[in-house]
Amino acid sequence: MTRKFMLLLEVFFVTVIFLDSFLLLISVLVPVRPGYLQNVMWFDLFASIVLFLGYIINMWNKDPKIYIKRNWNGFIAIIPFYFIGLNILGLGGDLIILKILNFFKILALIMATRQVGRAVDQFVEKSRLVYGFSIFLVILLICSVAFFLVERGVNPQVTNYEDSLWFVIQTITTVGYGDVIPYTQIGRLMGVIAMISAIGVSSLVTAAATSSLIESFRKEREKLTNKSLERIEIIEDKLDGIDKKVEGIQKLDRLSQQLEEIKKEVEKLKKKN
Numbered sequence: 001m002t003r004k005f006m007l008l009l010e011v012f013f014v015t016v017i018f019l020d021s022f023l024l025l026i027s028v029l030v031p032v033r034p035g036y037l038q039n040v041m042w043f044d045l046f047a048s049i050v051l052f053l054g055y056i057i058n059m060w061n062k063d064p065k066i067y068i069k070r071n072w073n074g075f076i077a078i079i080p081f082y083f084i085g086l087n088i089l090g091l092g093g094d095l096i097i098l099k100i101l102n103f104f105k106i107l108a109l110i111m112a113t114r115q116v117g118r119a120v121d122q123f124v125e126k127s128r129l130v131y132g133f134s135i136f137l138v139i140l141l142i143c144s145v146a147f148f149l150v151e152r153g154v155n156p157q158v159t160n161y162e163d164s165l166w167f168v169i170q171t172i173t174t175v176g177y178g179d180v181i182p183y184t185q186i187g188r189l190m191g192v193i194a195m196i197s198a199i200g201v202s203s204l205v206t207a208a209a210t211s212s213l214i215e216s217f218r219k220e221r222e223k224l225t226n227k228s229l230e231r232i233e234i235i236e237d238k239l240d241g242i243d244k245k246v247e248g249i250q251k252l253d254r255l256s257q258q259l260e261e262i263k264k265e266v267e268k269l270k271k272k273n
Contacts, residue, residue: 013054013116020047021109022137027082028099028106030145030161037093041082048080051109054116071115076108136172139197143190144168147182150190155183167191172198 023040026032032040055074081101085091091098148164151157157180158164167180171194182188 009054009057010116013050014113016047016050017109017113017116020044021106024102024106024109025141026161026165027093028103029141030148031094033160033162034093036160036162037082037086041080041086045080045083048078048083051112051116052078054112058116071112073108073111074115076105077112079105081105135197136201139194139201140165140168140172143194147187147190150184150186151182155180155187157181168194171195172201174198 020043023043027037027040051074055071055078081098082093085095085098085101086093144161144165144167147168148158148161151164152159158167163180167182168190170177170180171191174195182191
């Protein structure tokens with residue numbers, strides 16, 4: 001597989017892992033509708049299959065025993081607990097054991113990001129984008145939960161947590177459809193925090209990405225410069241070799257001329273004698 005194709009695969013794996021972790025975290029922390037839980041269950045099943053394929057691809061041309069030993073958390077990350085609990089065992093979505101198992105799966109998924117998306121993880125770490133994503137997630141969770149708690153029962157537009165999450169997401173992304181508006185002072189405060197943080201996070205992400213790209217271009221330029229210098233050194237060595245050969249040829253020419261002169265002298269001496 002080519003390097004670019006592998007990089008695209010890693011981006012896909014990391015995106016699926018990120019979305020699955022976020023959806024599972026919401027289902028663990030806050031009470032959600034059965035319909036939402038069903039959607040999370042199916043997406044988690046899809047993410048588990050994708051992650052399993054990611055581990056298989058990464059294990060290709062490697063010692064399976066050593067790879068499995070180093071990536072033991074993969075066994076937890078690829079298990080669709082909601083699908084097994086809800087569809088196969090017929091358990092309730094609010095069962096504590098399911099929430100605990102999915103919490104451990106979230107931790108395993110965070111570790112899996114480094115294992116199936118190593119190149120993406122290195123880029124995020126070098127560019128410091130991890131800080132922007134972390135701030136975004138923290139603000140999204142805190143503001144959405146707080147908005148839900150203070151607006152529920154007061155705001156007719158907020159009947160479940162999904163409505164609160166929808167309000168905060170459209171506020172952070174500065175879309176602002178206006179279909180959900182805050183009724184309480186704390187709800188408005190959450191909206192203001194989301195608005196202000198959106199400006200800061202977007203600036204941080206833009207600056208980090210720009211800095212990373214500039215650094216990447218600088219390294220590429222240094223590589224090209226080093227290659228050019230190496231080629232120049234090779235050409236200079238070849239030119240030195242050619243100069244030495246030319247000097248050798250010139251010496252041979254002078255020696256041949258001297259030999260010719262000596263022959264002429266010898267012929268003259270023979271004629272005299």
